[in-house]
Amino acid sequence: MNPPVALTIAGTDSGGAAGTAADLATFAALGVHGACVITAVTAQDTTGVSDIHPVPHATIEAQLEAVLDDLPIAAIKTGMLGTAAAVEAVAQRVVKLRVTYSPLSASQPAVVVDPVLVATSGAVLGGEDVRSAYLDHLLPLATVVTPNLDEARALLGHDGTPRELADELATALAGRAAGAASGAAGGAAVIVTGGDPEATGTCTDWLAEPGQPPIPLTHPAVPTSNDHGTGCTYGSALAAHLAHGVPLREAAEQAAAYVTRQLTRSQHWTLGRGRGPIAHLNT
Numbered sequence: 284m285n286p287p288v289a290l291t292i293a294g295t296d297s298g299g300a301a302g303t304a305a306d307l308a309t310f311a312a313l314g315v316h317g318a319c320v321i322t323a324v325t326a327q328d329t330t331g332v333s334d335i336h337p338v339p340h341a342t343i344e345a346q347l348e349a350v351l352d353d354l355p356i357a358a359i360k361t362g363m364l365g366t367a368a369a370v371e372a373v374a375q376r377v378v379k380l381r382v383t384y385s386p387l388s389a390s391q392p393a394v395v396v397d398p399v400l401v402a403t404s405g406a407v408l409g410g411e412d413v414r415s416a417y418l419d420h421l422l423p424l425a426t427v428v429t430p431n432l433d434e435a436r437a438l439l440g441h442d443g444t445p446r447e448l449a450d451e452l453a454t455a456l457a458g459r460a461a462g463a464a465s466g467a468a469g470g471a472a473v474i475v476t477g478g479d480p481e482a483t484g485t486c487t488d489w490l491a492e493p494g495q496p497p498i499p500l501t502h503p504a505v506p507t508s509n510d511h512g513t514g515c516t517y518g519s520a521l522a523a524h525l526a527h528g529v530p531l532r533e534a535a536e537q538a539a540a541y542v543t544r545q546l547t548r549s550q551h552w553t554l555g556r557g558r559g560p561i562a563h564l565n566t
């Protein structure tokens with residue numbers, strides 16, 4: 284029997300912690316065949332990002348064409364897209380997929396958008412034009428959007444509690460989805476990830492589904508500085524569970540449990556001079 288297929292559209296991390304390294308390893312660990320469209324090549328290690336080479340637009344388009352015309356994609360996960368043009372190209376593909384979708388041939392793919400703007404190291408992975416392109420084109424089409432606290436603040440342009448940010452972003456995206464010729468029904472769910480693990484001993488992610496009050500999803504925090512790639516691992520675990528047909532809330536809980544398990548594995552590693560990688564191994 285075939286495994287479900289998920290597609291990551293993301294950048295590379297030469298240190299093997301974040302980006303497509305995290306996404307493909309997580310898909311494989313969770314029983315999903317992973318395909319990948321590379322949007323940018325980064326020179327990156329545990330201490331930061333030293334160079335970014337955006338992949339030419341035509342090459343991104345060619346990769347999307349090759350994969351989407353051939354494989355039965357059950358979930359798409361986007362990570363670092365890097366340029367406004369790449370955000371728009373992905374959004375156009377999602378619209379095309381929805382327009383040509385036939386209930387007889389395949390299920391609608393779930394679309395998980397991690398709106399990557401800034402790495403934990405402080406490196407800017409998407410500028411103001413990328414932020415605007417996310418809001419105008421891609422986020423309203425998503426099944427679920429997974430900003431961390433900083434990304435949620437950047438997208439909305441102001442601060443707030445994680446609960447408030449999740450609620451406001453979901454409401455804003457529902458308004459934008461209604462105005463878009465997207466085929467998106469009712470707008471995107473939003474999960475604002477993170478919280479303050481060290482203060483409470485737990486992490487709380489806030490899930491806001493369209494038209495519903497946000498709910499807290501709390502799991503144990505792992506005290507470690509080996510957390511590089513955590514957000515990518517979470518988003519790809521979420522996409523993998525959605526590809527298996529797991530409902531959103533349960534998929535979010537299982538994705539957080541996966542991250543917690545992998546952080547526990549890497550908790551005491553001493554790889555690199557900076558924030559070490561979250562484990563992508565299963566031993």
Ligand SMILES: Nc1ncnc2c1ncn2[C@@H]1O[C@H](COP(=O)(O)OP(=O)(O)O)[C@@H](O)[C@H]1O
Nearest residue numbers: 431476477480486503504505513514517539542
């Ligand atoms: N120290 C930790 N222990 C357990 N879970 C964590 C820890 N840090 C983050 N998480 C979880 O990892 C997922 C990704 O969150 P986050 O760290 O906010 O992403 P990012 O790497 O994009 O900043 C969330 O489910 C969050 O609760």
Ligand SMILES: Cc1ncc(COP(=O)(O)OP(=O)(O)O)c(N)n1
Nearest residue numbers: 294301302402403511512513514515
């Ligand atoms: C190529 C690339 N993509 C995404 C990120 C951001 O990774 P994330 O898991 O959200 O968190 P960090 O720990 O890396 O901040 C990245 N760094 N590189």
